[in-house]
Amino acid sequence: MTMNQRSTIDLEQGWDFMQNGITKLKNILEGLPEPQFSSEDYMMLYTTIYNMCTQKPPHDYSQQLYDKYKEAFQEYITTTVLPSLKEKHDEFMLRELVQRWSNHKIMVRWLSRFFHYLDRYFVARRSLPILREVGLSCFRDLVYVELSGKVKDAVISLIDQEREGEQIDRALLKNVLDIFVEIGMGQMEYYENDFEAALLNDTAAYYSRKASNWILDDSCPDYMLKAEECLKREKDRVAHYLHSSSETKLLEKVQHELLSVYATQLLEKEHSGCHALLRDDKVDDLSRMYRLFSKIPRGLEPVAQIFKQHVTAEGTALVKQAEDAASTKKAEKRDVIGLQEQVFVRKVIELHDKFMAYVNDCFLNHTLFHKALKEAFEVFCNKGVAGSSSAELLATFCDNILKKGGSEKLSDEAIEETLEKVVKLLAYISDKDLFAEFYRKKLARRLLFDKSxxxxxxxxxxxxxxxxxxxxxxxxxxxxxxxxxLARENQASFEEYLSNSPNANPGIDLTVTVLTTGFWPSYKSFDLNLPAEMAAALLLFNASDRLSYQEIMTQLNLSDDDVIRLLHSLSCARYKILTKEPNTKTISPTDIFEFNSKFTDKMRRIKIPLPPVDEKKKVIEDVDKDRRYAIDASIVRIMKSRKVLGYQQLVMECVEQLGRMFKPDVKAIKKRIEDLITRDYLERDKENPNLFKYLA
Incomplete structure (x- = not known):
């Protein structure tokens, strides 16, 4: 028969046929002996629906079939599914639920295939929920809404049992929780509102109880081990049966209860807190502390603070130790500057190595800890020892390493490494310009006296x-x-010239070093009366046996300071070339000098060194002078670009600009501003004396 001639199927007759198919499906799901659907069965059911939906009005039964599709689920759930669930409890109820949900999804899949024609035309035209959604929402409205509270309680109870160390069926929980997710049909609200919120509350309460006991009984390392283990297990729970979106929220709850709530108590535990771990070099525990506290908001700040206090205390103890050693030496009248300070710098380097390793290894290079280390070192590195600033101590330390016969006997690699570390320490020193000046003075001496x-x-x-x-x-x-x-090259060429020119013979060994004025530390120039031969002071005694201090001074045309140093080296030092009356260890303007004819020495050549000048005072004066220029230049630079500026702002910018080289004293800046006003670089505002204007 052709399409047009087929007989009309009425609703009741058609539905009876469909009902048979649905009953067959239910029997299969209930596990009753029922043969599976053949493709013929499937085609018959599909075609029946197709025909009933394509008959001419009033025999188009699309709406009625759509309703009956839903009723089929409702009827099955009410008569069979719900009663079987309600008679079971706890884990048995959960197992039944998983089975029923699985069956329900199968039923939805089959029925929505039988009724597929509705989805294609009727549902699409009327913008109704598709068949799959209708099927799933039946389970949601009749089963889920009724039981989700009980299910949630049963699941959470199992999770708590597992937390207490009991074995539970994780696969079962995974399947139950999948229902909470799938019921949302793409939305997470059912899982979140009906299960997760309660889980989070329960988790917080559970760990709050645990923590309140542990904090009393456990040491800080033991507590942290437990906390880390709990976090690991909760993460594991997510991996096995919770939805992945719960991980962050769950861990935050645990971290809050175990760490945030007790952070201060934990870090400050008397015999095992952060101070104690640092004191006893407990590297593993400190790493764990970093791992745990980095997870909680602002958790690392107190750890870094304690680290800073600890490093500061260790460094300050080194300063005190060096001070005590220096004052003992003073009392014993031994060499005060020197060895003790070298030991101090060496110990500061070791301290830096030790704590830098903590920053790298325990605290994973976190900026907070770099900052803490820097601030701690800035505190004690700028204290100085026994009247010597750190800038001077570092320069002396370098000098000792770099000069011939220094107290440090090191390999080339060790020297390189040590120099690297000294330069790192210099970063913490506020008076870098003072270091530069001391270093330059010592460098000059190494270079000129061939001590490098x-x-x-x-x-x-x-x-x-x-x-x-x-x-x-x-x-x-x-x-x-x-x-x-360059001087060495010149000297070599000069000596080559002498050896090749028989007529050019000065008769003495002559070494000349030509220096560039701007590079070297400043020196006084004087017009010495040079004799025809070298060794000016001694040649005076060729003409006279006895000479007074005043006569020597006049004949040589030298200043007091220079004459005193010169005569001291000849009459009071190791080689007594001149004898003096009276025979004292110091030179005074009334002394008389005589050539010591009895002087002999095993050596053919002797070197008579001049006594050293008081270098420290000179360096500090020079640096102070340079600083005045630097402050002037900085103020003028700032004012030139800003034209008008308030006092506070000017001082602040000036301190910031110069901070890389030295910490300018605010009083000094004020003084320089006054000086620049008198020199017409700046003027004060008539109305507001705290406001300055730049005068171009």
């Missing part, structure tokens, strides 16, 4: 200093090293 052990090292530390403090910092020093290299 190795040119490579000299250049290498300058490179390091340049990277740390900028090119301006090292330009003069680099110039000094270059001067010496």
């Amino acid at each position: 052990a190795n040119d490579e090292h000299e250049r290498s530390i300058l490179t390091k200093l340049k990277q740390q403090c900028g090119g301006q910092f090292t330009s003069k020093m680099e110039g000094m090293v270059t001067d010496l290299t």
Whole structure:
């Protein structure tokens, strides 16, 4: 028969046929002996619906079939599914629920295939929920809504049993929780509102109970081990049966109860808190502390604070130790500057190595801990020892490493490494310009007296200093090293010239070093009355046996300071070339000198060194002078660009600009501002004396 001639199927007759198919499906699901659907069965059911939906009105039964599809589920759930669930409890109820949900999804899949024609035309045209959604929402409205509270309680009870160490069926929980997710049909609200919220509350309460006991009984390391283990297990729970979106929220709850609530108590536990772990070098525990506290909001700040206090205390103890040793030495009248300070710098380097390793390894290079280390070192590195500033101590330390016969006997690699570390320490010193001046003075002495052990090292530390403090910092020093290299070449050419020219013979060994004025530490120039031969002071005694201090001074045309140093070296030092009356250890303007004809020495050649000048005072004066210029330049620079500026702002910008080289004293800045006003660089505002204007 053709399409047009087929007989009309009425609703009741058609539905009876469909009902048979649905009953067959239910029997299969209930596990009753029922043969599976053949493709013929399936086609018959599908075609029946197709025909009933394509008959001419009033025999188009689309709406009625759509309703009956839903009723089929409702009827099955009410008569069979709900009663079977309600008679079971706890884990048995959960197992039944998983089975029923699985069956329900199968039923939805089959029925929505039988009724598929509705989905294609009727549902689409009327914008109704599709068949799958209708099927799933039947289960949601009749089963889920009724039982989700009980299900949630049963699941949470099992989770708590597992937390207490009991074995539970994790696969079952995974299947139950999947229902909460799937019921949302793409939305997470059912899982979140009907299960997760309660889980989070229960978790918080559970760990709150645990923590309140542990904090009383356990040491900080033991407590942290437990906390880390709990976090690991909760993460594991998510991996096995909770939805992945719960991980962050769950861990936050645990972290809050175990760590945030007790952070202060934990870190400050008397015999096992953060201070104690640092004191006893408990590297593993400190790493664990970092791992745990990095997870809670602002959790690392108190740890970094304690780290800073600890490092400051250790460093300050080193300063005190060095001070005590120095004062003992003073009392014993032994060499005060020198060895003790070298030991101090060496210990500060060791301390830096130790705590830098903590920052790298335990605290994973976190900026908070770099900052804490920096601030701690800035505190005690700027204290100085026994009247010597850290800037001077570091410069002396370098001098000792770099000069021939220094107290440190090190391999080339060790020297490089140590210099690297000294430059790192310099970063913490506020008076970098003072270091530069001391370093330059000592460098000058090493170079001019040929005391430098190795040119490579000299250049290498300058490179390091340049990277740390900028090119301006090292330009003069680099110039000094270059001067010496050139001087050596000149000397070699001069000696070659002498050996090749028989007529040119000065008769004495002559070494000349030509220096560039701007590079080297400033020196006084004087018009010495030069004799025809060298060794000016002694030649005076060729003409006279006895000479007074005043006569020597006049004949040589030298200043007091220089004459005193010269005569001291000849009459009071190791080699007594001149004898003096009275025979004292100091030179005074009334002394008389005589050539010591009895003087002999095993050596053919002797070197008579001049006594050292008080270098420290001179360096500090020079640096102070340079600082005045630097402050002037900075103020003028700032005012030139800003034209008008308030006092506070000017001081602040000036401190910021100069901070890389030294910490300018606010009083000094004020003084320089006054000076610049008198020199007509700036003027005060008539109305507001705290406001300055730049005068171009």
